[in-house]
Amino acid sequence: xxxxxxxxxxxxxxxxxxxxxxxxxxxxxxxxxxxxxxxxxxxxxxxxxxxxxxxxxxxxxxxxxxxxxxxxxxxxxxxxxxxxxxxxxxxxxxxxxxxxxxxxxxxxxxxxxxxx
Amino acid sequence: xxxxxxxxxxxxxxxxxxxxxxxxxxxxxxxxxxxxxxxxxxxxxxxxxxxxxxxxxxxxxxxxxxxxxxxxxxxxxxxxxxxxxxxxxxxxxxxxxxxxxxxxxxxxxxxxxxxxx
Numbered sequence: 001x002x003x004x005x006x007x008x009x010x011x012x013x014x015x016x017x018x019x020x021x022x023x024x025x026x027x028x029x030x031x032x033x034x035x036x037x038x039x040x041x042x043x044x045x046x047x048x049x050x051x052x053x054x055x056x057x058x059x060x061x062x063x064x065x066x067x068x069x070x071x072x073x074x075x076x077x078x079x080x081x082x083x084x085x086x087x088x089x090x091x092x093x094x095x096x097x098x099x100x101x102x103x104x105x106x107x108x109x110x111x112x113x114x115x116x
Numbered sequence: 117x118x119x120x121x122x123x124x125x126x127x128x129x130x131x132x133x134x135x136x137x138x139x140x141x142x143x144x145x146x147x148x149x150x151x152x153x154x155x156x157x158x159x160x161x162x163x164x165x166x167x168x169x170x171x172x173x174x175x176x177x178x179x180x181x182x183x184x185x186x187x188x189x190x191x192x193x194x195x196x197x198x199x200x201x202x203x204x205x206x207x208x209x210x211x212x213x214x215x216x217x218x219x220x221x222x223x224x225x226x227x228x229x230x231x232x233x
């Protein structure tokens with residue numbers, strides 16, 4: 001049961017253009033969402049997060065949009081740079097307490113390649 | 117950002133031996149740490165939640181007697197793979213939740229590559 005899905009396994013973008021990475025979720029209890037960037041043989045690096053009380057959060061070149069009714073979030077990177085090439089994971093957690101508190105559920109990841 | 121370290125970064129061992137992996141939060145306190153396993157070209161799979169001062173909570177299908185977790189302090193959690201076998205070879209990653217920071221976010225260690233011969 002894949003509660004967090006990233007349906008695009010890969011994305012290729014030209015340097016300077018916008019990269020849009022998408023993520024869908026099914027569990028309505030999720031109320032906190034994060035994006036991580038990961039290089040091979042390294043741990044994920046936190047990029048940006050958003051709480052369910054917001055629909056947008058921006059940090060420099062990174063913006064995360066949340067559409068709760070559609071259970072969809074996206075990460076926009078603009079302008080894209082070759083150094084952004086990595087695997088991007090979206091993750092979700094529920095803060096309603098109980099045994100699932102704080103646990104992250106990850107999507108499958110999207111490989112972003114930014115061409116010079 | 118918050119820093120989490122893991123040691124060792126890489127370990128090769130013989131089948132039947134036990135391997136201990138340490139996870140430390142370097143600049144914040146973490147009452148909760150998490151242990152993940154990543155298979156090649158797959159997402160991160162949560163193995164267990166490590167709570168300081170109490171027993172770890174294991175995910176379904178994860179053998180608690182095989183993967184021993186100890187969270188002895190607010191900055192250290194250890195994962196011991198007991199009687200390791202080749203199928204335990206994987207990339208193990210820990211994370212620590214910084215509840216004292218501006219957002220309730222997990223910060224990940226660099227990972228440990230375990231190879232069991």
